[in-house]
Amino acid sequence: MEKIVLDGKNLTLDQIYEVVYHGAIVELSEEAMKRAEKAKQVLYRMVDSETPVYGTNRGVGWNKDRKVYTEYFDQYNKNLLRSHSLCVPPYCTEEEVRAIMLIRLNTALYGCAGLSRDVLERYRDFLNKRIHPLVPRRSSVGEADLAVNAMIGMSIIGENDVLYQGQPTDSRKAMENEGMKPLVLGPKDGLGIVSSNSQAAAMAALLLREVKELTDNSNLIYCIGLEGLNGQIQQLDGSVTEAKGFPEQTECAQECLHMLEGSYLFDGTEGKALQDPLSFRDSAFINGAVLECVKLLEMSLNQHLNHSDDNPCVLPDEERVSVSCNFEPLNLALKAEMLNIALNHISKGACHRILKLADPSFTGLPRFLSPDGGKTVIGYSTIQKTFTSLDTENRALANPSSMDFFALSGYIEDHASNAVLILEKSFKIVDNLRYILGMELMHAAQAVDLRGNYKLGKCTGKAFEEYRKIVPFLDKDRKLSVDIQASYEAVKSNKLLKASGCCNSVPRQ
Amino acid sequence: MEKIVLDGKNLTLDQIYEVVYHGAIVELSEEAMKRAEKAKQVLYRMVDSETPVYGTNRGVGWNKDRKVYTEYFDQYNKNLLRSHSLCVPPYCTEEEVRAIMLIRLNTALYGCAGLSRDVLERYRDFLNKRIHPLVPRRSSVGEADLAVNAMIGMSIIGENDVLYQGQPTDSRKAMENEGMKPLVLGPKDGLGIVSSNSQAAAMAALLLREVKELTDNSNLIYCIGLEGLNGQIQQLDGSVTEAKGFPEQTECAQECLHMLEGSYLFDGTEGKALQDPLSFRDSAFINGAVLECVKLLEMSLNQHLNHSDDNPCVLPDEERVSVSCNFEPLNLALKAEMLNIALNHISKGACHRILKLADPSFTGLPRFLSPDGGKTVIGYSTIQKTFTSLDTENRALANPSSMDFFALSGYIEDHASNAVLILEKSFKIVDNLRYILGMELMHAAQAVDLRGNYKLGKCTGKAFEEYRKIVPFLDKDRKLSVDIQASYEAVKSNKLLKASGCCNSVPRQ
Amino acid sequence: MEKIVLDGKNLTLDQIYEVVYHGAIVELSEEAMKRAEKAKQVLYRMVDSETPVYGTNRGVGWNKDRKVYTEYFDQYNKNLLRSHSLCVPPYCTEEEVRAIMLIRLNTALYGCAGLSRDVLERYRDFLNKRIHPLVPRRSSVGEADLAVNAMIGMSIIGENDVLYQGQPTDSRKAMENEGMKPLVLGPKDGLGIVSSNSQAAAMAALLLREVKELTDNSNLIYCIGLEGLNGQIQQLDGSVTEAKGFPEQTECAQECLHMLEGSYLFDGTEGKALQDPLSFRDSAFINGAVLECVKLLEMSLNQHLNHSDDNPCVLPDEERVSVSCNFEPLNLALKAEMLNIALNHISKGACHRILKLADPSFTGLPRFLSPDGGKTVIGYSTIQKTFTSLDTENRALANPSSMDFFALSGYIEDHASNAVLILEKSFKIVDNLRYILGMELMHAAQAVDLRGNYKLGKCTGKAFEEYRKIVPFLDKDRKLSVDIQASYEAVKSNKLLKASGCCNSVPRQ
Amino acid sequence: MEKIVLDGKNLTLDQIYEVVYHGAIVELSEEAMKRAEKAKQVLYRMVDSETPVYGTNRGVGWNKDRKVYTEYFDQYNKNLLRSHSLCVPPYCTEEEVRAIMLIRLNTALYGCAGLSRDVLERYRDFLNKRIHPLVPRRSSVGEADLAVNAMIGMSIIGENDVLYQGQPTDSRKAMENEGMKPLVLGPKDGLGIVSSNSQAAAMAALLLREVKELTDNSNLIYCIGLEGLNGQIQQLDGSVTEAKGFPEQTECAQECLHMLEGSYLFDGTEGKALQDPLSFRDSAFINGAVLECVKLLEMSLNQHLNHSDDNPCVLPDEERVSVSCNFEPLNLALKAEMLNIALNHISKGACHRILKLADPSFTGLPRFLSPDGGKTVIGYSTIQKTFTSLDTENRALANPSSMDFFALSGYIEDHASNAVLILEKSFKIVDNLRYILGMELMHAAQAVDLRGNYKLGKCTGKAFEEYRKIVPFLDKDRKLSVDIQASYEAVKSNKLLKASGCCNSVPRQ
CATH class of the missing domain: 1.20.200.10 (Fumarase/aspartase (Central domain))
Structure with missing residues (x-):
């Protein structure tokens, strides 16, 4: 079976079809992983220096004016996933879910997401082990497909069922079976999981x-x-x-x-x-x-597939984080x-x-x-x-x-x-x-x-x-x-x- | 259980809901049946005198210029049903099918349809015996819902499956089980079965x-x-x-x-x-x-429920048949x-x-x-x-x-x-x-x-x-x-x- | 030439056409005028007792939380007209302007507007003397046609040109020529002038x-x-x-x-x-x-023509003023x-x-x-x-x-x-x-x-x-x-x- | 003042704006004119050999099955312009008319139109002498803007007024004043004049x-x-x-x-x-x-500006004429x-x-x-x-x-x-x-x-x-x-x- 190495910059439509329809195995480029870790460190530095960063040590949306305290990072990020678990039926197909996870994984590897290594590897493992979150498809207004991504994230932390070996299964059980544990989340992991146009991109890929x-x-x-x-x-x-x-x-x-x-x-x-x-x-x-x-x-x-749609945008090489609206997919929508x-x-x-x-x-x-x-x-x-x-x-x-x-x-x-x-x-x-x-x-x-x-x-x-x-x-x-x-x-x-x-x-x- | 007597002129929305959702039993007013038979006789007289009548001894649509010969009436009317069996999925619900049959039955009883007694009674029996034709819902352009009605008709002549006792069943078997035989069709029976806005009317009734x-x-x-x-x-x-x-x-x-x-x-x-x-x-x-x-x-x-949407319009009291466009439901659509x-x-x-x-x-x-x-x-x-x-x-x-x-x-x-x-x-x-x-x-x-x-x-x-x-x-x-x-x-x-x-x-x- | 007596309750489409196209003379029913004055007195009583009333001794829209002081009534109401003079071209036809003024006059005479006698008579005089405010037609979102009415009001206070004797004319001059003076405005006169769906109603009347x-x-x-x-x-x-x-x-x-x-x-x-x-x-x-x-x-x-679309709604018989959304013309729009x-x-x-x-x-x-x-x-x-x-x-x-x-x-x-x-x-x-x-x-x-x-x-x-x-x-x-x-x-x-x-x-x- | 030489292959938007808004003078490339004449000769050869050609020795649209006889070429082509003079108001601006004529002229010079030298030069002269046909703007369904082009053609043959020296003028007079005569038309000249998306292209050019x-x-x-x-x-x-x-x-x-x-x-x-x-x-x-x-x-x-939108498509180098649908501007419309x-x-x-x-x-x-x-x-x-x-x-x-x-x-x-x-x-x-x-x-x-x-x-x-x-x-x-x-x-x-x-x-x- 073919292997696809993701590095955030070279994903092709054909590779997507290989992963989605033919179960090609996904690997992560070590260089991209290093960039990702560097980005995470930038975030930790911001947190340590008490520099306000959207969705990191501050809330999201209107709550951007509210502090998130370090000791609550895991709870806050999980609450973020829970309060964003908002989809309504009908359900995504398995193919769509695979494409969504794959695309989010690749755009995160571009290096501006600030997702932790654990989260990135978990996406990879879900794809390779065919653990497919059960996610209704409707809720996005097309500025990051928050809710669909949140419900995928919920499966990763063990709070949303998956399709596993052809059966609806408690995600904790499926992970256990494959030797994984529900994840602990760090700063911006919640936002990093949800804030991506990966559903739209996945649909566009399959549509084309x-x-x-x-x-x-x-x-x-x-x-x-x-x-x-x-x-x-x-x-x-x-x-x-x-x-x-x-x-x-x-x-x-x-x-x-x-x-x-x-x-x-x-x-x-x-x-x-x-x-x-x-x-x-x-x-x-x-x-x-x-x-x-x-x-x-x-x-x-x-x-889109090979760039970042994150906000805030972590710039690892410049060691800073910036407000962005890189999640705007209007050109694609038009x-x-x-x-x-x-x-x-x-x-x-x-x-x-x-x-x-x-x-x-x-x-x-x-x-x-x-x-x-x-x-x-x-x-x-x-x-x-x-x-x-x-x-x-x-x-x-x-x-x-x-x-x-x-x-x-x-x-x-x-x-x-x-x-x-x-x-x-x-x-x-x-x-x-x-x-x-x-x-x-x-x-x-x-x-x-x-x-x-x-x-x-x-x-x-x-x-x-x-x-x-x-x-x-x-x-x-x-x-x-x-x-x-x-x-x-x-x-x-x-x-x-x-x-x-x-x-x-x-x-x- | 409630009984509803249909006479073509007094059907209410509440009665429809009784029949559709609560299985109220349907009976046919004897007076209305006599009017229906009179209408049929008018048609036979036209056929005997070789007066051209649309969809009766002439074809339908563009084929209105083509003769239909008396000896082919059964075949022609069945061919009409077959060539009109054109629906595409998804399927109608059982409730919709019940409402469609009920409404078509009532508007036919108004007296201008020219349907034979056998056909009318068959609709009644399907309703009362809960024999529900399996019919995909899409195909109508809203000038008579021809295809949906045709596929109901196909069940009546034994050529389209039904839901019977909760199971998809060959309609011949279901009828046999209830002591009925596939019908033989007479002049205009095909057109009379298909040419009605009963699907639109049924949907409107349930929607309201x-x-x-x-x-x-x-x-x-x-x-x-x-x-x-x-x-x-x-x-x-x-x-x-x-x-x-x-x-x-x-x-x-x-x-x-x-x-x-x-x-x-x-x-x-x-x-x-x-x-x-x-x-x-x-x-x-x-x-x-x-x-x-x-x-x-x-x-x-x-x-609409209590008038005729037939074309041609049989006028039993005036002993004639007229071109009509009484199937035009634009007022309802608007x-x-x-x-x-x-x-x-x-x-x-x-x-x-x-x-x-x-x-x-x-x-x-x-x-x-x-x-x-x-x-x-x-x-x-x-x-x-x-x-x-x-x-x-x-x-x-x-x-x-x-x-x-x-x-x-x-x-x-x-x-x-x-x-x-x-x-x-x-x-x-x-x-x-x-x-x-x-x-x-x-x-x-x-x-x-x-x-x-x-x-x-x-x-x-x-x-x-x-x-x-x-x-x-x-x-x-x-x-x-x-x-x-x-x-x-x-x-x-x-x-x-x-x-x-x-x-x-x-x-x- | 025909005369039309307006009383707020009996205006017909034919009368509108007489006034708009054939210059029928408009008169005001004395009974309706008395009801209008009673409504005004209710407002004055509210003002005296310092009961907050929307658009009267309080602002409009978001400014409903702001006081309007008695000594500023004329200025406030004129400022309201000025800040509501917001239309963009193309211009209304003379026929439309006549219909708008006529309809606003009639609905105000229904008795819930609280407009002063002077304002009501001025509408009448403009119609009868053929003084037609020059008003661009676009700006309304269809919840009261504020801007068009405001610009008509601006003509009444001498701050917006009119078509008079076939010529664009300073409204002060036109009024002077007919022996009128620019009006002084009292409480709620501004809001009463602007808050009406008279443009929509006028257009509907001419359209029909x-x-x-x-x-x-x-x-x-x-x-x-x-x-x-x-x-x-x-x-x-x-x-x-x-x-x-x-x-x-x-x-x-x-x-x-x-x-x-x-x-x-x-x-x-x-x-x-x-x-x-x-x-x-x-x-x-x-x-x-x-x-x-x-x-x-x-x-x-x-x-619509023979009821009130005012907010607040003055109820002269009950000697009170009520919040209303009687300006909602959704039924007409649909x-x-x-x-x-x-x-x-x-x-x-x-x-x-x-x-x-x-x-x-x-x-x-x-x-x-x-x-x-x-x-x-x-x-x-x-x-x-x-x-x-x-x-x-x-x-x-x-x-x-x-x-x-x-x-x-x-x-x-x-x-x-x-x-x-x-x-x-x-x-x-x-x-x-x-x-x-x-x-x-x-x-x-x-x-x-x-x-x-x-x-x-x-x-x-x-x-x-x-x-x-x-x-x-x-x-x-x-x-x-x-x-x-x-x-x-x-x-x-x-x-x-x-x-x-x-x-x-x-x-x- | 700038001069623009048209050759059917190099027209730019900036040149269009120069001609339209600043009156730049238009010249015709001699090489392109030779190609155009060669195309015309191909058509004459078809006519001589009685090979049926759409819109040339046969009619257009449904009338493609009808012969056009050589002796009627002028009459037929003028009748074609007359029967295509079908526009309804409002009128095109002068700028639009200039852009339309310019663009039609350039696409005809590409070489597949088969328009006669006289017609091509007339377009040039109208532009340079500022003779601007008066043409209402509505009628096209966007598969060649037939009627607008026909009414420009009508001006060229002296049957439609123009704006000349700022005044609506009989086109015969305007031409006379500039030393021109109404044109005589040859085979396909009518169709060649009308069959172009020049209105759409002109509007797109000005819009951009x-x-x-x-x-x-x-x-x-x-x-x-x-x-x-x-x-x-x-x-x-x-x-x-x-x-x-x-x-x-x-x-x-x-x-x-x-x-x-x-x-x-x-x-x-x-x-x-x-x-x-x-x-x-x-x-x-x-x-x-x-x-x-x-x-x-x-x-x-x-x-579009630098290719052919003609049907039939004359291929001068291959000495033949081909059916085409090169007038399809769907890509532009989308x-x-x-x-x-x-x-x-x-x-x-x-x-x-x-x-x-x-x-x-x-x-x-x-x-x-x-x-x-x-x-x-x-x-x-x-x-x-x-x-x-x-x-x-x-x-x-x-x-x-x-x-x-x-x-x-x-x-x-x-x-x-x-x-x-x-x-x-x-x-x-x-x-x-x-x-x-x-x-x-x-x-x-x-x-x-x-x-x-x-x-x-x-x-x-x-x-x-x-x-x-x-x-x-x-x-x-x-x-x-x-x-x-x-x-x-x-x-x-x-x-x-x-x-x-x-x-x-x-x-x-």
Whole structure:
């Protein structure tokens, strides 16, 4: 099994996926640990010299004006965790909890957190021993995901259950079983545990993978649909897209051409419209715009994963502690807001393509792709309501949330990003899109079958074949909810992408 | 057990709750059944005379231009159900399915549906025998909830599983067990089964009950909080509210005064501010505005429950069939959109009241209601992020959806209301509000305790006492997620309302 | 010229329109004036007895804890007006200012305001002498429209310019010219002047008239379009709409049947589709739903116009003053939010009808209604982008705003309704709709012409004839922006409605 | 006066501002003109060989299936302009029209448009002779801004008025006066004129300048406010922001430190809170996030300005014409949607800072910054409603619009970006922000004055001095709308930025 060495500066998305989905073992760079210890010593020096430091020898939020006395450090920091244990259901998945712990661990290793060695090693051990705190997911306003982190911290001190060996377990027992003891906390350990955007970052990390796979699925299904339509491919041509000069669009167009390699669509324009409905012409452009949003979010996330989001910010090399607002993840939140809007364009595009595939004036095929021309078989008619209703839900999910907040904690905490909520909505949009793309696939494949024996592309051909093992040709009316669910699963599992042999994103769940 | 006789014209919300939650037995009025049979005969006459009738001897949607031949009636109507079986998860609750079947049965009995006697009796029997079709909830665009109704229909013809005696069961088996056979369908039976807004109506019916209970809970918790604050009650005075002349507000104000009867708040204005923060002064006005929205939705729903939403509309007395768009539930959808916005004002009001209860400059009590003045106990600080994050979610859920739709089925079905989606959002807002009100309750009760030994109101006193059995005084920091969840349950179960002896809505789940 | 006697309890919308648009003279009921003076005396008694009263001998907002000394009453009340003169452009129209002054005057006469006789008479005189304060329109959060009212008050004390005899004029001069002097203010006069939702109420009053006219225009244009389409009228049938039981929809359907009386559409179903696209079938239902929203808003407004929105609330009969939040207009704001959503359904419906009128598969007429079948004349093609872009703007304007606010004035004023902003958006939607309906009219009339010599309805015939005087048949491509603007004006001026002789709303601008 | 040579590949934003605001003269690169002519010849060859080309010898949109005959080229292309002249008010500014013409000219010179030499030179001449077509601004759905471009084209052929020498003038006359004749159009000239996103691009270009200036103003005003507050500067420290690693935030923080150079704020932490309200701590982070959005939009725009957005896409070097959807500006629209959301964070931040400046518990200064401690002067109280009401308007303007569209032109044009509408909203947000920042400035300066004689920063000191020439210290209550308007103008004109000597953006209007 792979090993990942964390040093606070070099964590990649692929490493995260290795740890989260494949149980890669986590180790801590000794150099980073030394930096961490140096930071802790800076804090102790501040405490000794009675220099007021936020959340260390002073309270947090409004209580920043209140002293925390040395003899109460363990109690205070545990009280901080308890009073921050505020999450409401539903629960985080195990994958999310792993990603949260991993990311918090890495950003703490950057060196400005002031967490003690014990705490850092405990995160590592929980990951490696698969001790997964049970944590409801809602409560963050996106300026440090305090409550989720606090409840992870509660497990570390033995006061919150965990999932261990597949069972909900008292965290004290789980730790005991693995030879650990509940931790004693020192100055700023409580704040250091909770004050991180690790939930938002973890969600963004997992989301990016899902969106890339979705975009690849969309490209593939679009290509099969284009074969069902007998559509134009001119707009994908490199000379044409380069005249526009938008790199991600060229990238998507090239991916589509690659997927279609060898298809009858390259054999000429006979029987084709002068140009296809925009939803068909424009698909690589829309997906390209989404891909650009993905890259921008990824860029911000990579920066975030390998820097500090702590407040106060301990600067070990300068031997001082500074007020900061490095926990502000607005740049990340804004890109997630944009991504949610962008994903709606995939949603609209897919819906409009399906409507066209059911329309003889565009396909020359029977209405609703009925196999007998509608004589006794109705085919895909009312299904239009199902996918458009999901699109309407997506529309609602794309409304922004980052600016909806209150002034809290004595009116002092008067900004928020709502990053977690925005990303929650992203996951819902993605899941709805799997259904919509699944229904696009049903239509695309049916159109291919009805069009007859034309040669499909290199990748589209293999994908089509694989799909027909899962959902057979619709030869008579049947309970379509079954086909919809199976098509959704085909998208979610990346089965067709894998079969096609052509995907960019490497699905490996 | 109570019996409810359905005749298409007199179904009440209370009867629905009896059938849905308490298993009241359903009977069919013989007069209504005769009207239904007359309607069916009108259809047969049209078929015999080869008069084209939508969805009867012609197809539906775009296929309205296609003949349906007499010999294919059973097959066509079953195909219609199959091709309309299009729902995607999550699943409807059993309560929802009961309400949907009940409402469809009643509106069909109004007399314009043209459903056969067998079909009508089958709905009755499913209700009475507790055979509950398993139906995912999503797919409707709110112009007749076709797919959900189709999948109920599929159970009736033996092609969709049911929940029976607590177990997922093949519907053929369940029917066999109860001595029924899968049905044979006649002209328009398919369309008659699917073409109804019964899902939206069912959701509205169940929602109204939840919102009324929520509003009562809000009034009660507000009153406890007012006692925690030592607040003004002048604004609730009948002479004052009558000068404004808004009936539902006067109603809420009177309910609050009633709940507070006997409270120390009536003992004078000593130590009180000249006037309280608006969130405290305004609560009965906000809840009054919500109550008005509730009444307006209820009015529309009552009209809907006891009329026809069929197309085509069979007019048995005039012996003809007419095109209609009586399935248009826009008036209902608009009121649900308004209600979602209104509920956000309860959400905001509660959040602002909590912020004030944590602020010594308004309460004269310790910051964050810490029991020891913050010396060692932090109390309710970061919890402010939890409830405002839910409020932000509510804000997003209040964005309208009714106008987001496509032109479907050959571009012919070019209007929608998205009633079901809007109501889905209502339920989510209501559930989030239970958490928010739960946290308001935590603060209100803590403030009451900290203020000391003052006399509480008739109802608030009993409710407070009951609550303290569930969630004790916060004397030291503890894992607050436990208290939040318990407070949520106290609201959801109406436990405090019942204990208070003062609620208007009669909770009886 | 008509005279209107105000008594605080009987003001109607029609009277408002008389005063606003036709300069009806305003008089004050002597009984109401006596009640007003009694209220003032109650205030003086409070002052004499040094009982603290908000905004009287104590400050407002956060300053409620500060004394206002008797000798400073004039200065304090003027300072209050100055510090509340906070509006930002654009400016209110003269009609709006008239409506605001009229409504504030009437609600003050209800008797709870405590305004002095001089102030009340000054409002009357400004109205009757047409002295119209120049007031920018933006600043209110919809809990009393403080700043707009303050700037009107500033004109009354001679510190804000007015429009007088058509010219911007120093208000001192204008008053001098009419024999008035700048006023001296007494206790609570400042607060009494500013603390009213008169701007929101005025806007709602003017809006309702515009929306009713718009809905009538929509019904008329729909009917002409139905004649252009050769569409079905069955769905408008009284027996059918009564089976649905939704009164406003029956009302709209009956109005349409009335407008179409005598039309060839009644002559049989030859050449017609079995049923028309939903946008055609559903128009009276959509407009009926809008009409219901109009009625609900009107009901709330009528209640508002004839009650008190003052705080504190002076109760002259009980000789006391009470804290109140009677300025809370949430019920009104919520109905305006709903109306904005409802109006979007008119918008969508009109757009979809136009798309159908340009589509030969629905009309049997040339594509884009080109007069020569598209040989050399393009006709109405890209115009589809114009009206849908306005619809998209309407979609954005329908998003709710009532719940977006801050806690102000020491965090005390922690609720808002944003009624004014919501109504601003209503006016924009209505104006956009005039363009959209104008373009629907262009299509409807062109379709009627192309269909040939069929007999039009009683009202539609006259309206069509009138329209053709304004915009002639499109026989060749021309600059369409001219036709669009002319059609917009035809809708806005209600010219066709008047010519048709059939409108319900009585336009009389 | 500067000359700008256009070649389709090197146009910069600064050059655009030179042409738009300072009348720089435009020339055409001869090489680019040759490429353009080559493209035209490719089209003629297609026409001669009767190869169907969209919008050339075939119609556009749905009419792509219709032939355009050679002898009708001039008439067809003029008809295309006429039938596309569809804009509705309000009107574009002269600056916008100049930017639109300039950008269309440059993208056409890229070489894929196929516009004739005459047309290209005419655009140049209109710019250089300041002949500015009168064009209403609304109609685009953001897939090529057809109607606005068509109406510019109408001026070129003498059928639409222009603003010439400051007067609305018949375009024929204006051209005659400058020695030009109305043009004759060849194949694809009509489509080439209209089919460009030049309006969206022009708006984005002008917007970017305004947003950069606004952000600089925000940084400056924030710094003055920080001096008014006696706030912390630690969070701006380079070591701290580098630990976060977000470049634009470091950039903003450094700009603030630069503006504050020499300020008393660097003199120690005496009397300061341990950390300031987040709105103060976070300002450079928020503005940094906005700045990143600005850069991303600018990057997309620069790519757009120097490539082709034509369909069909003429490839002169390959001697062919290809279907394309290079007119898809979704990537640009998405960044504008994100920017609108980002700007709302400036809005919120400013509002919260103002609330804190009015609150003695944060400033130690009198409530509402009253000069006499509130004895007789009220100061800045109700002004809180004015700026929050504008913030609420901004909140509404930030809702996305890109995905709200219809399938048009025979359902073929089934995607849109609504780029123009989104940018319209951006301009409104920016203008509202000028008011909000103006009010922040009023508070910041008043706080500085009340705090007394402390040393201000290098830039903030000069800016403060300049501002006090425009708006004097508030020593008694006065009509505040005057001060608000003056402060707005100070922001809009960049007067303080210029006086400060420290701005990054170079205002030069």
